[in-house]
Amino acid sequence: MSSNLDQLYRQVIMDHYKNPRNKGVIEDGSLTVNLNNPTCGDRIQISMDVEDGKIKDAKFDGEGCSISLASASMMTQSIIDLPVDEALRLSKVFSDMMQGKEYDDGDLDLGDLESLQGVSKFPARIKCATLAWKALEKGVYEKDGEQQ
Ligand code: FES
Numbered sequence: 155m156s157s158n159l160d161q162l163y164r165q166v167i168m169d170h171y172k173n174p175r176n177k178g179v180i181e182d183g184s185l186t187v188n189l190n191n192p193t194c195g196d197r198i199q200i201s202m203d204v205e206d207g208k209i210k211d212a213k214f215d216g217e218g219c220s221i222s223l224a225s226a227s228m229m230t231q232s233i234i235d236l237p238v239d240e241a242l243r244l245s246k247v248f249s250d251m252m253q254g255k256e257y258d259d260g261d262l263d264l265g266d267l268e269s270l271q272g273v274s275k276f277p278a279r280i281k282c283a284t285l286a287w288k289a290l291e292k293g294v295y296e297k298d299g300e301q302q
Contacts, residue, residue, distance in 0.1 A: 166269035171220040176230035178213045187293030191222065191285050193278075198226055200289045202233075204297075209233050209241055219282050221273060226286035228266045238294055245287045252280045 179186070180201040188199045196218035203211040212234050214226040229248075233241040240262070248267060250257035254274040273283045 160272065163269035163272060166266050167220065167224045170224035170227040170266065174214075174223060174227040176211075176213045176227065176234070177215060179215050180211055180213050183211070183213075185293045185297050187289050187296070188216075189285060189289035189292055191218065191281050193281055194219075196222060196282075196285070198222065198285050198289050200226070200230075200286060200293060202290075202293065204238060207239070208237050209235065214286055218285065219279075221270070221279050222282040222285045225267075225270055225283045228270070229286045229290065232263070232265055232267060233290070241290065242294060245291055248287055249284060252283055 179199065180203055183201040183203045185204055186199065186201040188197060190197050196216070198214060198216035198218060201213050201215075202209055212230040214223075214230055216223075216226070218226075232244060236244070244262050244264075247257045247259050247262060247264070248270075251267075251271060252274050270283050273279050
């Protein structure tokens with residue numbers, strides 16, 4: 155990665171960290187989930203309003219490092235207005251990206267998430283970047299379980 159791109163990506167990450175998008179809690183949301191990063195004890199909460207299989211709104215809250223909070227901010231930004239299954243597909247693409255695998259983003263818009271690509275080179279930080287996404291998956295699968 156060129157150092158200019160690297161610098162640009164760092165700026166995008168810091169912008170999300172300092173000016174988080176969708177920070178807070180949806181009080182009457184249909185889905186709320188908390189997840190800890192076992193390696194550091196940091197915690198993230200994702201709340202969403204899901205209606206007819208679509209994520210109408212999403213917010214995050216919690217404590218964590220710049221990578222985890224920036225990733226949560228970017229995640230909420232990307233999943234609002236997506237059908238739940240598309241959000242899960244995006245989560246898989248992001249997970250592949252974090253593991254340094256080839257990923258097929260197809261028609262999905264990665265947007266600012268691309269700025270986190272470099273995290274894949276730092277294995278200790280991958281859990282930070284994927285924390286919000288794991289919370290999203292946990293919330294969706296637990297909710298599915300409830301309905302069965
Ligand atoms: Fe705790 Fe990154 S160090 S989430």
